[in-house]
Amino acid sequence: MTTAPAPLAARRARRPGTAGKRARRALLNLAGLLVALVTLFPVLWMISTAFKPPTELFSLTPHPIPLHPTLDNFRHVIDGTGVTDSSNNPIPYWTFLRNSLFVTIVAVAVSSLLALLAAIALARFKFRFRTTYLIMLLIVQMLPQQALVIALYIDFRSLNLLDSLTGLIAVYTAFALPVTIWMLRSFAASVPKELEEAAAIDGAGAWTVFWRILFPLVTPGLVATSVFAFIFAYNEFVFALTFLGVDTPRFTLPLFVQFFQGHSTSGTDWGAIMAASTLFTIPVLAFFLIIQRRLASGLVAGAVKG
Amino acid sequence: MVKTESRRPGRRSISSSPAGAVTGRLRRRRPPSSSPRPPGLTARQRAAIWVRRHRLAPYLLLIPATAVIAWLILWPAAQIGLFSFQDYGLMQIIGAQPTQWIGLGNYSQILHDPEFWLSLRITVLFSLVVVPLTLTVGTLVGLLLSRLGRKMATFVSTSALLAWGTPAVSASVIFAWLTDPDGGIVDWSLSKLPSWLGGGPHWAEFSWQNSALPAYTVLTALLVWMGFPFIAVTVLAGLRTIPAELHEAARIDGAGPWRSFWTITFPLLRPVFMVLLMLSIIWDFGVFTQAFVITAAPGNRDEFNLGLYEYFKAFTQPPAYGMASAIAFILTLILLIITVGYVRASVKQGEVR
Numbered sequence: 001m002t003t004a005p006a007p008l009a010a011r012r013a014r015r016p017g018t019a020g021k022r023a024r025r026a027l028l029n030l031a032g033l034l035v036a037l038v039t040l041f042p043v044l045w046m047i048s049t050a051f052k053p054p055t056e057l058f059s060l061t062p063h064p065i066p067l068h069p070t071l072d073n074f075r076h077v078i079d080g081t082g083v084t085d086s087s088n089n090p091i092p093y094w095t096f097l098r099n100s101l102f103v104t105i106v107a108v109a110v111s112s113l114l115a116l117l118a119a120i121a122l123a124r125f126k127f128r129f130r131t132t133y134l135i136m137l138l139i140v141q142m143l144p145q146q147a148l149v150i151a152l153y154i155d156f157r158s159l160n161l162l163d164s165l166t167g168l169i170a171v172y173t174a175f176a177l178p179v180t181i182w183m184l185r186s187f188a189a190s191v192p193k194e195l196e197e198a199a200a201i202d203g204a205g206a207w208t209v210f211w212r213i214l215f216p217l218v219t220p221g222l223v224a225t226s227v228f229a230f231i232f233a234y235n236e237f238v239f240a241l242t243f244l245g246v247d248t249p250r251f252t253l254p255l256f257v258q259f260f261q262g263h264s265t266s267g268t269d270w271g272a273i274m275a276a277s278t279l280f281t282i283p284v285l286a287f288f289l290i291i292q293r294r295l296a297s298g299l300v301a302g303a304v305k306g
Numbered sequence: 307m308v309k310t311e312s313r314r315p316g317r318r319s320i321s322s323s324p325a326g327a328v329t330g331r332l333r334r335r336r337p338p339s340s341s342p343r344p345p346g347l348t349a350r351q352r353a354a355i356w357v358r359r360h361r362l363a364p365y366l367l368l369i370p371a372t373a374v375i376a377w378l379i380l381w382p383a384a385q386i387g388l389f390s391f392q393d394y395g396l397m398q399i400i401g402a403q404p405t406q407w408i409g410l411g412n413y414s415q416i417l418h419d420p421e422f423w424l425s426l427r428i429t430v431l432f433s434l435v436v437v438p439l440t441l442t443v444g445t446l447v448g449l450l451l452s453r454l455g456r457k458m459a460t461f462v463s464t465s466a467l468l469a470w471g472t473p474a475v476s477a478s479v480i481f482a483w484l485t486d487p488d489g490g491i492v493d494w495s496l497s498k499l500p501s502w503l504g505g506g507p508h509w510a511e512f513s514w515q516n517s518a519l520p521a522y523t524v525l526t527a528l529l530v531w532m533g534f535p536f537i538a539v540t541v542l543a544g545l546r547t548i549p550a551e552l553h554e555a556a557r558i559d560g561a562g563p564w565r566s567f568w569t570i571t572f573p574l575l576r577p578v579f580m581v582l583l584m585l586s587i588i589w590d591f592g593v594f595t596q597a598f599v600i601t602a603a604p605g606n607r608d609e610f611n612l613g614l615y616e617y618f619k620a621f622t623q624p625p626a627y628g629m630a631s632a633i634a635f636i637l638t639l640i641l642l643i644i645t646v647g648y649v650r651a652s653v654k655q656g657e658v659r
Contacts, residue, residue: 025455032454032458032459035466036466039468040465042531043472043480046476058488062491062494114370114371114374115371117367118372124364125364134658138645142642143379144613144634144641146634147386148382148386150631151382151383151631152382154627155385173374174377174378178375238595241598254473254475261479261599270489274479274480274483277475280473280475281472284471285468285471288467288468289467289468
């Protein structure tokens with residue numbers, strides 16, 4: 001079609017609408033390109049800044065691509081000269097990564113398990129208060145965390161759960177639950193009931209039906225929902241900020257990134273902040289790209305807090 | 307017929323249906339001759355029967371999750387309500403003094419605090435700007451995505467997904483850097499813009515953090531950037547449910563894109579837009595992390611929104627947990643009112659089934 005001989009192409013162009021159509025298509029593509037560039041710009045700028053030496057950060061003509069790329073910012077962040085513990089020893093990046101991963105993985109595992117049980121109850125049984133429970137989940141999801149954090153701070157203080165990752169795990173488990181249950185419920189409901197019935201007729205008990213039939217079929221859903229729980233817990237800021245205070249060795253990654261900005265000693269070291277933020281963000285974005293397809297359907301299936 | 311009857315858990319199948327004979331026999335404790343099991347039932351079997359008879363399975367399955375939610379979300383929410391009527395500060399939290407019920411004391415104090423009204427005004431105005439802006443940008447991008455070719459659409463939606471996926475703290479820190487007075491690209495670009503576009507050298511080293519309006523302008527850009535992808539993807543999914551013939555018919559009848567949006571797309575997607583509207587209001591009204599990083603790092607009290615005002619009442623010295631709880635309660639109530647709208651919209655959409 002594109003390689004049509006010239007006279008034909010000319011005739012086509014003369015036909016009313018065709019030229020206009022092509023112009024429209026070009027205009028749309030241009031708009032798309034513009035949207036994509038504006039959207040990507042902040043993330044690209046973060047990455048580019050992370051590789052810039054200090055002289056280029058504040059240069060009179062900023063370049064989108066570093067002229068003399070350097071790994072100094074990353075080295076600075078990973079060696080931990082930015083954040084120190086109470087006796088002024090630098091804390092390396094790995095400490096915060098370990099804290100974040102520990103909290104996130106435990107919280108996701110526990111909340112996925114609890115949510116799976118609840119989702120089966122909501123998808124497979126009819127009982128009183130079922131609708132009430134679903135509405136409760138919707139409402140609980142919307143309660144402002146910066147409000148609840150006051151009461152949780154007071155409770156955890158008396159339970160000695162402040163300045164500990166255990167407290168964070170408990171809170172992340174709880175706050176990941178409503179969304180996880182909500183999404184898993186639709187996954188569990190989409191497993192055909194006939195399969196379980198057939199297994200039951202063949203003599204399988206409730207446990208076997210669950211373990212051999214329902215669980216394998218819900219696993220993809222479990223993976224998708226635990227990704228959401230993972231991202232929530234990995235990114236969470238308010239509770240970590242409040243519970244951990246100045247207990248720097250227990251900081252999670254978001255606190256680490258923010259601490260870098262708020263507490264730098266000699267002016268704001270933007271190169272280091274962007275390097276820290278790059279190290280923190282890139283895994284999440286990689287995750288997003290991998291699960292892109294599922295994400296789009298999940299987004300629509302259940303309202304997910306961003 | 308018999309199939310479903312036989313495996314339906316519950317009283318009926320145990321006592322009356324012939325297919326439930328095995329469990330029925332167990333329940334009536336027939337002698338061991340008809341069953342390989344020893345006489346009597348183990349505690350586990352007895353419990354299982356009891357659960358079935360009373361149809362307790364769903365409740366048992368819900369107990370763990372509900373207990374966690376009740377302990378860490380519902381009870382703290384109730385506590386906020388309780389604390390808001392108490393004098394609860396430093397002396398009370400260290401146990402030096404008992405808490406005292408002071409009725410509406412906290413509330414009257416807040417209502418007479420000009421900072422409260424300022425933060426409420428900032429919160430409301432901010433939502434009034436950001437919500438329509440995010441919805442408009444998101445809808446436009448959604449419409450654009452539906453018209454693009456496959457490759458371009460994938461490219462645009464992937465970049466939107468990356469914006470959506472950027473953690474709130476990272477995004478806030480990035481925008482703080484973009485608008486930094488010393489090396490920020492925004493100030494540099496504005497200072498290079500010709501003056502008829504509003505640019506000029508006075509933009510060089512313009513500080514975006516020192517007063518409320520510039521700070522919230524940055525916050526607006528940040529939240530639109532983070533929020534529009536969700537709207538765009540949802541609207542796009544909605545658009546796919548509308549038969550193409552409808553738009554085609556409208557075009558043949560001479561309707562332009564504007565008219566065809568308002569007469570076809572919008573009415574058909576109204577429930578989707580309602581849910582998106584409610585969600586956006588709830589998120590933008592209660593925005594905390596981004597506001598904390600963008601405005602509160604310098605700690606300017608005249609830049610607080612409701613959430614920051616409440617948070618700093620509770621967590622700066624001297625702590626005023628009672629007063630902060632009262633603000634938190636007001637914030638929660640406002641959000642709950644919007645949430646009721648959201649729940650109703652969700653129920654209408656058939657999400658609660």
